[in-house]
Amino acid sequence: MNLLFSASLILLTLGAYLATRRIFLAYRHPLLNPVFLSTVVIISLMKLTGYSWDDYQPAKEVMTFLLGPATVALALPLYHNRSLLRRHAPTVLAGVAAGSLTTMAAALVAGRLFSLGDTLLLSLGPKSVTVPIAVEISRLCGGEAPLTAAFVVATGMLGSILGPGALSLLRVKHPMARGLALGTVSHGQGTAVALMESETAGAMSGVAMALAAVFTALVAPYYLPLFLR
Known part of the structure; x- marks a missing residue:
């Protein structure tokens, strides 16, 4: 169950980023920066559903690990x-x-x-x-x-x-x-x-x-x- 929940949070984060990225590319407004806007979306959803930072932590660890390959891809x-x-x-x-x-x-x-x-x-x-x-x-x-x-x-x-x-x-x-x-x-x-x-x-x-x-x-x-x- 924990693994499934973490996977759903990763998909939520990815979906929020892709959606806000499309919005940014369409309007190019600084406040629509996808990193900023997707962060606001995720925090808001976590608050509305009653989940905390501790609940998000396992998913964050997986995504943080992927920063290494992402950096190499540069x-x-x-x-x-x-x-x-x-x-x-x-x-x-x-x-x-x-x-x-x-x-x-x-x-x-x-x-x-x-x-x-x-x-x-x-x-x-x-x-x-x-x-x-x-x-x-x-x-x-x-x-x-x-x-x-x-x-x-x-x-x-x-x-x-x-x-x-x-x-x-x-x-x-x-x-x-x-x-x-x-x-x-x-x-x-x-x-x-x-x-x-x-x-x-x-x-x-x-x-x-x-x-x-x-x-x-x-x-x-x-x-x-x-x-x-």
Whole structure:
């Protein structure tokens, strides 16, 4: 019965995502972002039916496990755009490094302005890289892993909702530039949105997500303390 219930929750999640994705592709409104909208749909249905997060947990574990193969699958659009990446490799590396440093600094400066404590700042710093790496960076620097995970998810959600519109407002049109920006700032969720824009944007976002994670892991232990009291 538990296995059947978990399977039904996985199908519910998949159905909610596919339905909201169709809505997003039809209207292209930022607030109709499929990750955001499907999350709202699932939480609402769970509340209406009286189920809790603990009931959803087994299904979540299965879907989280599949993130690994899904991430590996990003190699396909990257392979198709390998010549573009080779031509612009120095620019890509410089852009991701600058973007990673800037997004950490912006979050930490904002945190200082709002008088956040050092533990919160250290938890907030690695918010723009994928959860497993961000959590380890946070632990290494003295932050709180659960807070970091929450900040990472919130960053990905906001970046995937607001990022494409902000880039359009700034007249950033090239798919390579859009993909690099979304992947650097909004990790996996930004990459999902970039893939819906074009294969090139998705490939560059996947590269940026990986490079930003490695770069942040290397520099964060020395960079984040610079913003503490």
